[in-house]
Amino acid sequence: MAEKNTNYVSDTTKFINELLNKNPQLKKKQKILRNTWWDKNFIDLDEQKDFKESDLPQNGYVYFTYKR
Secondary structure: OOOOOOOOOOHHHHHHHHHHHHOOHHHHHHHHHHHHHOOOOOOOHHHHHHHHHOOOOOOOOOOOOOOO
16 A cells, blocks of 8 residues: 655645735734635524515415505
8 A cells, every 4th residue: 555645745735835824914913804705703693583474475476565
């Protein structure tokens, strides 16, 4: 069985490591942007329940309402 070469570093990994070493502020910016897009607060279940209860039923065709 062949042994794993743990000394290999891909070109992409080298590039990213060099970029982060040259621009240390990128790490901080990365965390800020991650918080903007990914780290969200938990959903408030009571609020979701209120939204569902306040929902009104729609007619089958929403662009034209029949007068009853």
